[in-house]
Amino acid sequence: HSLRNIDELCASIVRSHRETSQYRLEELQALRWKVFSREEIQAYQSKTVDEMWQHCAVRLTDAVQYVVEFAKHVPGFRMLSQNDQIALLKTGSMEVVLVRMCRFFNTVNNTVFFDGKFAGTEVFKSLACNDLIAAVFDFAHGMCALKLTEQQLALFSALVLLNADRPSLEDRGRVQRVQRSVELGLTHILHRDNQDSLMHKLHQRMAVLRSLCSLHMEKLRWFSQRYPLAAHSLFPPLYKELFA
Numbered sequence: 001h002s003l004r005n006i007d008e009l010c011a012s013i014v015r016s017h018r019e020t021s022q023y024r025l026e027e028l029q030a031l032r033w034k035v036f037s038r039e040e041i042q043a044y045q046s047k048t049v050d051e052m053w054q055h056c057a058v059r060l061t062d063a064v065q066y067v068v069e070f071a072k073h074v075p076g077f078r079m080l081s082q083n084d085q086i087a088l089l090k091t092g093s094m095e096v097v098l099v100r101m102c103r104f105f106n107t108v109n110n111t112v113f114f115d116g117k118f119a120g121t122e123v124f125k126s127l128a129c130n131d132l133i134a135a136v137f138d139f140a141h142g143m144c145a146l147k148l149t150e151q152q153l154a155l156f157s158a159l160v161l162l163n164a165d166r167p168s169l170e171d172r173g174r175v176q177r178v179q180r181s182v183e184l185g186l187t188h189i190l191h192r193d194n195q196d197s198l199m200h201k202l203h204q205r206m207a208v209l210r211s212l213c214s215l216h217m218e219k220l221r222w223f224s225q226r227y228p229l230a231a232h233s234l235f236p237p238l239y240k241e242l243f244a
């Protein structure tokens with residue numbers, strides 16, 4: 001890998017991150033004090049469990065679709081077989097949505113950008129999974145504490161996605177080679193920003209991510225057993241494809 005290749009790799013990952021974020025950072029910053037009114041919170045809290053899960057699943061599927069677009073523009077991802085691309089997205093897309101939350105989380109009032117405004121944990125009460133929501137908010141806090149730049153976030157998102165340890169990969173060696181080039185890119189960016197110490201913290205974040213996602217899957221299984229009709233008919237097809 002000549003330095004030029006690494007620079008080109010970083011530039012293309014940063015570009016695809018920018019092009020596949022539904023909102024620019026400035027837009028999210030401008031909205032950060034737009035919170036839900038008491039009446040709006042009441043309306044969310046009076047939804048039934050399946051209504052709220054369906055509402056979130058639609059939002060999550062939307063966010064996941066943008067992550068799929070991001071993945072398709074990461075050099076090396078498209079060269080992988082279709083099956084390996086799906087295998088990486090099946091587990092990685094939710095993790096990238098969670099990593100991206102540091103863009104739309106306000107640590108001052110502990111709110112997340114959801115449905116056009118910033119929502120506190122009380123908005124999600126009718127999901128009946130306060131432990132998952134608390135864990136998601138905690139994780140967002142931890143990500144915000146790292147104060148990643150958009151470039152660092154782009155490379156970290158690509159690294160989360162291109163994880164050669166994922167289950168049922170056909171050509172693990174090939175994924176490893178792409179993963180190593182992205183790791184080189186991230187190391188290069190952190191070194192340039194004089195923040196080499198961040199690499200260790202980012203690997204710690206990846207360990208937390210895995211446990212958070214298995215909690216999410218566990219809740220999804222609980223929900224689809226409790227509300228089989230809703231889960232079966234309501235979840236948008238991509239959500240079922242990726243998470244079912």
Ligand SMILES: CCS(=O)(=O)c1ccc(CC(=O)Nc2nc(-c3ccccc3)c(C(=O)c3ccccc3CC(C)C)s2)cc1
Nearest residue numbers: 021022023056057059060063100103104112113114115136
């Ligand atoms: C990411 C690109 S962006 O332009 O920055 C952008 C673009 C668009 C948005 C708006 C948006 O989709 N916000 C969502 N918030 C949450 C959420 C919900 C509960 C708590 C915390 C955040 C969504 C989820 O569905 C979600 C996310 C992570 C884990 C779990 C879930 C839902 C589970 C609980 C069913 S979607 C925000 C930011």
